[in-house]
Amino acid sequence: MKTNHPGCITTSGLVTTALALVAIVVIGLLRGGVLFSPGALNAQVGGVTLRGVRSHAEINACGDCHTPPVGQSKMADRCVACHTDLTQDPHNFHNVMIAQGQDIGCHACHTDHNGAQASLTIAGMENFPHEAVGYSLKAHQKMADGALFVCADCHGNGVASFDPAICASCHADLDAAFTQSHTDTFGVVCLDCHDGLDSYGEVFDHNRVAFSLGGKHAPLGCDQCHLGARSISELAAAPQDCYACHAADDEHAGQFGTDCAQCHTTDGWEDATFDHSLAAFPLTGRHVTVACEDCHVNDVFAGTPQDCNACHAADDEHGGQFGTDCAQCHTTDSWEDASFDHSLAAFPLTGAHLEVTCAGCHTNGPSGMIFAGTPTACAACHAEPAYHTGLFDSECAACHTTTAWTPAEFDQAHLFPMNHGESGVSACRVCHSDTLQTYTCYGCHEHTAQNIASEHREEGITDFTDCTRCHPTGQEGD
Amino acid sequence: MRQSNRELWMAFIAVVIITLVYLFVTITLAGVPAASGFFGHSIGVLGFILMLMTETLYTIRKRSRRARWGKMSSWLDFHIFTGIVGPFMVLLHTSWKFNGLAGIALLLTIIIVASGFIGRYIYTAVPRTADGITLEADEIKQQILAIGAEMEKRGAPPNAAASKQVNRQIKQLVRQQQRLRRQLGSLATARRMLALWHAVHIPIGMVLFTSAFIHAGAAFYYATLLR
Incomplete structure (x- = not known):
């Protein structure tokens, strides 16, 4: 006959189930939680008697350690209820842990029911926060x-x-x-x-x-x-710092300071890469290809002179005439392509001087053109003209500019008003036709020699060759 | 009639695999996996679930009029497979400690597995259809008669007049008839044995599951709730 319930639901099955339940309940009532104990409690007798027992094995009731699942009380509370020494001494290892926020509960390290002689501190070693005591067990x-x-x-x-x-x-x-x-x-x-x-x-x-x-x-x-x-x-x-260890290794004798890493790596002293651009004398142009020892004789690096002449004295085709600072005209790219700025020289070139060739002023000497000592006085090049010889010395610039000889500006004292006749300043040569030292009034206006001679004779004046003696202003009525 | 031991081989393979995993975990943890650890709990729970399946699925299929899914013999195979693998996992779960109710439950588990092996061989003594349905005595007699008629039709016993093929068929029918006669003769004994076995096997199983449930409940209570 077929039924709908599982085959285990038989009378004998149900009866034995009921009997098993009764047996479990009876054992539970008589022997407490013995049926559920995973093993014997620790029976090692300690030195002191805590709440009437000397070992866990002497505890009879499960409830002495196991708290009900409801309520605030935890098993750890039951532990310290007996093991009061753990909480009384603030220096106790466990209290130190708790003070550090490492309260992980007793069971992380301590467990029981592993047999009468088993250690109470074997389980949960991996959970013990050993860092709390200042030493991690990560590597142990x-x-x-x-x-x-x-x-x-x-x-x-x-x-x-x-x-x-x-x-x-x-x-x-x-x-x-x-x-x-x-x-x-x-x-x-x-x-x-x-x-x-x-x-x-x-x-x-x-x-x-x-x-x-x-x-x-x-x-x-x-x-x-x-x-x-x-x-x-x-x-x-x-x-x-490198020097703390490597002072004795410094073959440069301190010339490069104490920071070896500026040139050397930790791979070895050799293969150093000196960045000359960080030095006081950056290398540019043709200096880049010069061998170190060409400038740094005998491996002396510190104090290497930086002026051009220290190395290039022999190269100076100017014989020292321009001093020792070649860079004023030359670059490191080559000696050629020099760019001399005459305006920086003692005699800046202006006006018509700009058109003059170098050789116009600088003469050739035995070893090339002579630049130094070229006179700057006008008279060195420009002879005084016969027109005003002996009048103005060699101070051409008092009246002339470099733009051109004429017109010239004359602003010195003049015996005869230059605006004679109130018709403006006349050119010098109107009165001084031959030289500035002579003059004549003849030839202007009505001043012909014939007119002047006849007018002065009418007045009985015979000495009338020096007009300004009697006509100092040139005005009517003088 | 059961001819194959496939389910036993499958169970054997599963047991070997589980053993290897257990050994690996044991070496990794440098010790026997505790029953309360992750691995210990896992194999305990999985093993118990397999045991529950052993207890329930086959018997429900066997008894139910509505749940007719799958062949009875396949369900029996599955019943035997889970009935071996489940208890084996539970055995590993113990961490080789056999205290209190948990120890009792394991002892009952070992007994029920042993009992199951015995039951399996009693079971095969009872003739069944290909679908595993037990045959009644009348049905066996009917089959014997039907085979007899078939033999007569082919001119049994085997003789020189018949072709080789017919003679082979006759010999097959003779063997079939002999087996059925033997089963008919021992049918009453086999049935009595099976009934007796059931009367022992089922109560042990019930006590086992009662113990196991209480053990699980107590473990949860003591080890989890009381922390």
Whole structure:
């Protein structure tokens, strides 16, 4: 006969189910939670009796430790209800953790029901915030052979104490030579430098700190730079300037200062790349291709003279006439294509002088054209004309400009008014036809020789050759 | 009549794979995976779900008039597969501790698996149709008679007059008839054995699941709610 219910719903099935439930309830009533205990409680007897028991195994009721799921009380509260010493001493390790916000509950590290002799501190090691005590266990999860670390491996005398000597004793097993050398150099108080997160050994990434290690710095031993360092702060205080370590290596004897990295890399002293443009004397033009030693004789770099003449004295085709600053006319591209600005010279060229060839003023000497000492006085080139010989010395510029000889400006005292006759200033040659030292009134207006002779004779004047003696202004009525 | 052990092979392969995973996790954790850890809990829960499927799916298919999906023999294969793999995962879940009710539940699990193996062989002694439906004695007798008629038609017993092909068919029919006669003879005994087996297997299973549910509930209560 077919039915719709599962085959297990039989009378015997239901009866045995009911019996099993009754049995579980009866055992529960008689023996508490024994049916649900995952294992025997720890039976190791402690030194003190806490609330009437000496070990967890002596606790009978599950509810002594296990709190009801409702309500604020947690199992950790039940722990400290007995283990009052944990909360009374503020220096207790557990209290320090809690003060640092590391209250993770007791069960993260402590568990029970693992057997009468099992440790109460075995589970949850991976959860224990060991950083809270200043040392991370990140690098101490497994030993070299793969076995998990347990507390006692480092805390031989209980978790509350730590002997730093244990570090060296373990690490000597791994690498005796290195450990010996390292402790000789940095001492045996490992925790002064190591916090468990770092590794200052082979895998330490020095690039994470301010001074990255590259090139030939990479294989150096720590103590070659961190001389005598015994703590993180002392390690960090290692000088970072090149000269702190390499003063003795300086083949330039300090000529380039103390920043070797300006030219050298950590790959080696050789293959230096000196950027001359950063120096006081940037190299341009044909200076770029000159060999270093051409200027820096005997590898002396500091104090190399920067004036042109220091190197180019022999090249001076001008025989020193223009001084030592070649750059006034020449560039570093070539000696040719010089551009001499005569306006910077003592005798700027203006007016008609601009049209004069160099040779017009500068004569040739035995070794080329002579520039220095070329006279600047007008008379050196310009002879005084017969027209005013002896009158104005050689001060041509008093009346003339370089634009042209005429017109000239005469603004000195003149015995006879130059606006004679009130018809404006007359040209010099109107009165001074031959030289400025002679004059004549004849030939102007009605002043013919015949007229003047007849008019003066009528007046009985016989000496009338010097007109201005009697006619100083040239006006009527003089 | 069951001819193949395919479901046992499948279960064996699954057990090997699960064992390899378990070993990998054990090596990774450098210790036996705790029952309360992620892996331990996972295999416990998955194994128990497989066991629940073992308990329910086959029997529902067998008893239900409406749910006729799939062949009975396939459901039995699945029942055997989950009935081996599920308990094996639960065994790994224990982390080799057998305390309290959890230990009792595991003991019952081992018993029920052993019982299941025995039941499987009693089951095969009962003749069934190709779809796994048990045949009644009358139906077997009918089949014997039908085969007899078929044999007569072919001129049994095998003789020199008949062709080789006919003689082969006659021999096949003779073997078929002999098996049915043997099953008819032992039918009553096989049925009694199967009924007896059911009477033991089902209550053990019920106690097992009762224990397992209470264990799961207690584990949740003590290990999760009481933290």
